[in-house]
Amino acid sequence: MTTTAIEPTGRTGTDAPAVRLTGVGKSFGGTPAVQDVTLDIRSNEFFSILGPSGCGKTTLMRMITGFEMPTEGTVELGGVPATGVPPHKRDLNMLFQSYALFPHLSVHDNIAFELKVRKSRPKAEIGAAVREALALVRLEGYGERSIAQLSGGQRQRVAIARALIGRPSLLLLDEPLGALDQKLRAEMQLELKKIQREVGVTFVTVTHDQEEALTMSDRIAIMDGGRVLQVDTPEAIYERPATRFVADFIGTSNLLTGTLGGHRLGVAQLGNLTVPDGHGLADGTEAHLAVRPENVRLAPAGTAPDGGEVTVDGALQQVVYLGNATRYHLTLADGSDFVAEARGADASGLALGDPVTAGWAVRHSRVLAE
Structure with missing residues (x-):
């Protein structure tokens, strides 16, 4: 399969990042929505901006596209200053959650619309370009169908083909999978990543879905x-979160708060818990110990679980079967919630209300200052 019709043409021939934000901020009526953002998005990478509703991620994306202008700081695209440049003069395109397809036009005409508006290709080449774009998104032969005849996943593919046919250097995706059901979202996560690798365009997506960001x-x-x-990379963010918020927002983390002293964290009613070296925090500092549920093992109270170098006691409150894993919800002696997770079905032999000991290896702990 060839993809010549949608190969990007906006390369600068330099090592400049696709996007460079330097000290970027945006305020509305004196209230800051984005504050002092400095980061590079590399050419040809799939980059996600992830966070809860109201965190500023959409405003940040709109400053990249030019729909919003920064209150402070600068934006560069491909090494070229873009602050103040209107959206239609930036070498990028955008895929909205609603897809913004024209219901009265065929699939072919929806995709061709991008080229006709921009007048970026001779009319004689548009038909071939559309066919190659359809091949890229695995919709060969769908050109004459109406939008109403397509499934949700097929409509998304049409929107992707239309966004890429104009050969942008940068494609921004605003909650691109939010309108799809869970199974189709999982399929399209892999499909989007595959398409991005094939065309070599920089993808920047905004999402609040952790699994989506980790996958793509x-x-x-x-x-x-x-x-x-x-x-950072998905693996580094999951395994080595930099803050308490990151540890709690990405996946599930158990967070225990106490005071550092030597190689231990003193937690009220739980005692002194051993922590790993290298955290760089001074004795007497209030800190948080984060451990992922899948790294925690359970045993009847008073019995050290396998690999349980660090242990806490509690009572089993709930067992939830998730299909590929079983999740155990505990209440610890200090009243806090704690979660352990084991692969497969429940084979622990523990009953609700049983006193238990939860344990994990020191290397699975992460010490966070905030």
Whole structure:
């Protein structure tokens, strides 16, 4: 399969990042929505901006597209200053959650519309370009169908084909899978990543869905309160969160708060818990210990679980079967909630209300200052 019709043409021939934000901020009526964001988005990567509603991620994306202008800071696209440049003069395109397809036009004409508006290709080449774009999104032979005849996933593919046929250097996706059901979302996550690799266009997506970002992204920026808290690979963000918010927002984390002293964290009513070296925090600092449920093992009270170098006691309150895993919800001695997770069905032999000991290896702990 060839993809010549949608190969990007906006390369600068330099090592400049696809997007460079330097000290970018945006305020509305004196209230900051984005604060002091500095980051590079590399050429040809799949980059996600992830955070809860109201964190500033959509405002940040709109400053990249040019629909909003920064109150402070600068935006560069492909090494070229873009602050103040209107959207239609930026070498990018945008895919909206609603797809914005024209119901009165065929699939072919929806995709061709992009080229006709931009007048970027001779009319004689449009038909071939549309066919190649349809082949890219696995919709060969669908050109004459109406939009009403397509499923949700097929409509999304048409929107992707239309967004890419104009050969942008950068494609921005605003909650691109939000309108799809869970199974189709999972399929389209892999499909979007596959398409991005084939065409070599930089994809930047905005989402609040952690699984979506972890599945598709080469790197992720985590936002909260208008600030970027961490930029890293999905694996690094999950395994080595930089802040308490990141640890709690990405997946599920158990968070225990106490005071550091030597190699231990003193937690009220739970005692002194061993923590790993290298956290760089001074004795007497209030800190949070984060441990993922899948790294926690359970045993009857007073029995050390396998690999349980660090242990806490509690009572089993709930058992939830998830299909590929079973999740155990505990209440610890200090009244806090704690979660353990084991693969497969419940084979623990524990009953609700039983006193239990939860344990994990020191290496699975993460010490966070905030």
